[in-house]
Amino acid sequence: MAGAAKDAPERPAEEEEYRLSICSKLCYAIGGAPNQVAGSAAAFFLQIYLLDIAHITPFHASLVLFIGKASGAVTDPVAGFFISKSRWTKIGRLMPWMLACTPFTVVSYFFMWYLPPFVSGRVAWYLIFYCLFQALTTLFQVPYSALTMFLSTDQKERDSATAYRMTMEVLGTLIGAALQGQIVASAHVSHHCIVNPPVNTTDSWHDTPSFPDPSDPLSHQAKVYMIAAGVIGGVYLLGIVILFLGVKEKDDPYALNSDRAIPFCKGLGLTMKHGPYVKLTASFLLISTAVQLEQSNFVLFCTHAAGLRNHFQYLVVTILVSAAVSIPFWQKFLQRFGKKCAACGISWMIPFAVMLVTIPNLILAYFVAFVSGLSIAASLLLPWSMLPDVVDNFRLQNPHGKGHETIFYSSYVFFTKMSAGIGLGISAAGLEFTGYKPGICRQSNDVVLTLKILIGAVPAILILVGLFILLFYPITEESRKETKLALEVLRRSHQSTENLDDHKEGVSV
Numbered sequence: 001m002a003g004a005a006k007d008a009p010e011r012p013a014e015e016e017e018y019r020l021s022i023c024s025k026l027c028y029a030i031g032g033a034p035n036q037v038a039g040s041a042a043a044f045f046l047q048i049y050l051l052d053i054a055h056i057t058p059f060h061a062s063l064v065l066f067i068g069k070a071s072g073a074v075t076d077p078v079a080g081f082f083i084s085k086s087r088w089t090k091i092g093r094l095m096p097w098m099l100a101c102t103p104f105t106v107v108s109y110f111f112m113w114y115l116p117p118f119v120s121g122r123v124a125w126y127l128i129f130y131c132l133f134q135a136l137t138t139l140f141q142v143p144y145s146a147l148t149m150f151l152s153t154d155q156k157e158r159d160s161a162t163a164y165r166m167t168m169e170v171l172g173t174l175i176g177a178a179l180q181g182q183i184v185a186s187a188h189v190s191h192h193c194i195v196n197p198p199v200n201t202t203d204s205w206h207d208t209p210s211f212p213d214p215s216d217p218l219s220h221q222a223k224v225y226m227i228a229a230g231v232i233g234g235v236y237l238l239g240i241v242i243l244f245l246g247v248k249e250k251d252d253p254y255a256l257n258s259d260r261a262i263p264f265c266k267g268l269g270l271t272m273k274h275g276p277y278v279k280l281t282a283s284f285l286l287i288s289t290a291v292q293l294e295q296s297n298f299v300l301f302c303t304h305a306a307g308l309r310n311h312f313q314y315l316v317v318t319i320l321v322s323a324a325v326s327i328p329f330w331q332k333f334l335q336r337f338g339k340k341c342a343a344c345g346i347s348w349m350i351p352f353a354v355m356l357v358t359i360p361n362l363i364l365a366y367f368v369a370f371v372s373g374l375s376i377a378a379s380l381l382l383p384w385s386m387l388p389d390v391v392d393n394f395r396l397q398n399p400h401g402k403g404h405e406t407i408f409y410s411s412y413v414f415f416t417k418m419s420a421g422i423g424l425g426i427s428a429a430g431l432e433f434t435g436y437k438p439g440i441c442r443q444s445n446d447v448v449l450t451l452k453i454l455i456g457a458v459p460a461i462l463i464l465v466g467l468f469i470l471l472f473y474p475i476t477e478e479s480r481k482e483t484k485l486a487l488e489v490l491r492r493s494h495q496s497t498e499n500l501d502d503h504k505e506g507v508s509v
Helices: 002-007 010-017 022-053 058-084 095-112 122-150 155-188 220-246 264-273 275-304 312-337 339-358 362-397 405-433 445-455 457-470 477-508
Strands: none
Touching: 022 058, 022 095, 022 122, 022 155, 022 220, 022 275, 058 122, 058 405, 095 122, 095 220, 122 155, 122 362, 122 405, 155 220, 155 312, 155 362, 264 275, 264 405, 275 312, 275 339, 275 362, 275 405, 275 445, 275 457, 312 339, 312 362, 339 362, 339 445, 339 457, 362 405, 362 477, 405 445, 445 457
C-alpha cells in the first residue's frame, strides 16, 4: 500500500514531463512554415516563370524541374545518413543541421528567381540554383520532420504537434502563394490578350506575345519576381529564429545508454522490408504526385485552358484558405474515426476537378478550388500523422536500436520527391511535345487538351490507385493503442534496468 501510494504522484509528473506546451507546438510549427512558403511559390509559379519570363523551352523547363526534384530526392538518404551519424550537442542532434543550412537556402532561393543578363546559359543557371535550393531544403526538412519523434513520447502530443505543424504549413503555403501571386500578378497580365476574342480573329492573334520579351534583368517582370524572392527569404530567417528559441529537442527516451545506432545501410534495408512503411509510402507518393501536378499546372490551366487569366491568383488563395481552415477539422475527424477513414477526403477533389475541365466556369472554378483545398489538407496532414505510428511500430519490433527515425523520414521524402520530379518532368515534356509556345496569348488546342488531362484525368487516376493501396495499410487505431502501451512498458523497463545497474555500481563501490 505504501509503495502504491508512493508511486501514485509519479505518473502525473511523468505525463507532465512529456506534455508539450502550446508555445512549443506553435514555435515548432512556425519553424517549418518558411519551407512551405517557398515551396508553394515554386510549385505554383516556377514553371510559368521559366516558360513565360525566362523564355526557356518546355523541354528545358522539364529538365530543370525533374533534375532539381531528383537532386533533392537524392539528398534525402544522404542527409539521413549523416544526420543519423551526428552526435548529441548542447542544442540537440537535429537543430544544428537546420541552423547551418538556412542562410545558404535563402541565397539559393533568391538566385533561383533572378533573371541573368545572358540568354544562352539561363538553363544552366536555373538548373544549378534550383538543384541547390532543393538539396538545401532537404537538409532542413529531414531533421525538422524527424524532430517530431524527439518532442514527446506521447502519441497524442505528437499528433497534436503534427496538427499544429500542418496548420502552419498550410498557412505558409497560403502565404507563399498569396505573396507570390499578388506581387508577380502584374507580370502575367497583358492588355493585348482578351478572354473571348472575336470569331473572325486571325491566327496571327494567337501568336501575339502576351507581354514584351523580358530579356532585361531590370525589366518589370524580372523585378517583381526578385522582390517576391527577397520577401520570402526574410520569412526563412524569421522562422528559424523562432524554431531555435522556442523548441527543445529531447534525446531518444526509449533507448538504453548501451543501445547502438543502427548502421544506415542496415537500417535502410530494414525500412524497405517494413510492411506498414512500404504501403504508406507507396500510397502517398502517388497522392503527393497528383497534388504536385495540380499545383504546378493550375496557373497554366487557368491562363491558357479555362479563360481565367485574371483570376488565377484568387483561385490559388481560395484553395489554400480552404486547406488552412480545414486542418483542425481533419485532426478532429481522424481522432474520432481513424486515420485510414480520414483518407477518403482526399478523393473529394476528383469529381469537381473533372467538372472544371469539362465545364470551365468562373463560379464552378471557385467551388472546385474550395473542395480541392479540403482534399489537399487531408493529403498533407495524414502521411505526417501516420509516419510516427510506423516508426513506433518499427521501434517495437527492433527495441535495441536507435537512430532509425531520420532513415524513415529521409527515405519517405526521397520517394515522394522523386515521384513528383518524374511527374513534373513528364508534364512539362508533354507541353513541349504538343507545341507550347512561351509568352503568346492563346495556345494550340493540343496544349489546351494536355493541360486538361494534367489537371483532371492524371491526378484522379493517381489518387484512386494511392487510396486503393492504403486499404492494405495494417496499422489500425486498436493496434496504435497496443503499440503505445507496449512502448510505455519498454520505456519503464529500460528505466528500471538503468536504476538497477546504478544501484549495483553503488553497492560495489
